[in-house]
Amino acid sequence: MCRAFPTTLKGPARICYSRLTPSSISTFKELGAQFVSHFIGGHRYKKSTACLMRIKQREGETMRSYIARFNKEALSIDEADDKILVVAFTNGLWKGKFLFSLYKNDPKTMSDVLYRVTKYMNSEDTLLAREEKPRKRERQEDARSDKGRKMARTGERRED
Structure with missing residues (x-):
């Protein structure tokens, strides 16, 4: 196995293997341990749940954006406890x-929590949509009255 092993290596792994001193390794287990100790720095560790407590909703940030950021962090945590997630989110x-x-x-x-947040966001969206409709009507009415004033100044007759 030790003789066939180098033929499977590429890039940094091949360089690491070539730097080993000859006859310094006697078993495949030792060789594996050498590689693990050399490349362990590149291993990505899971985050702890404590990092969730630092996530705060920013000023002016929508609930959707906050949830997206929170969920992204929560997914990077190994086996997060549900109660901790609830506390961190509400915090x-x-x-x-x-x-x-x-x-x-x-x-x-x-x-x-996510069910309640979804209901809240849907309600928020409905209220925003409801507020936008009168604004559009107001703009249309303003545009009509501006047009009417302009026509009155020029002596044109308005047809509505």
């Missing part, structure tokens, strides 16, 4: 009606 929220409602009803799982 990072801005103070307001939604946070108050979460504390009032005390969700037990992250699924409960």
Whole structure:
């Protein structure tokens, strides 16, 4: 195995192998240990749940954006406890009606929190859409009245 092993190596692994002193390794297990110790620095460790406590909703940040950032970090944590996820998520929220409602009803799982957040975001979107419709009408009415004023100045007749 030790003789066939070098033929499978490329790039940095081949360089590492070529730098080993001759006859310094007597078993395949030793060779594996040498490689592991050499390349362990490139290993990506999972983050701890403590890093979730640093995630805060930014000023003016939408709930969707905050959830996306939070979930991205949560996925990089190995076996995160659901209760810790709930605490970290609510800890990072801005103070307001939604946070108050979460504390009032005390969700037990992250699924409960995400369900409530989704309902909140849908309600928020509906209210925003409702506010935008009158603004469009107001702009159209403003444009009509501007056109009417302009026609009155030039002596044209308006046909509505």
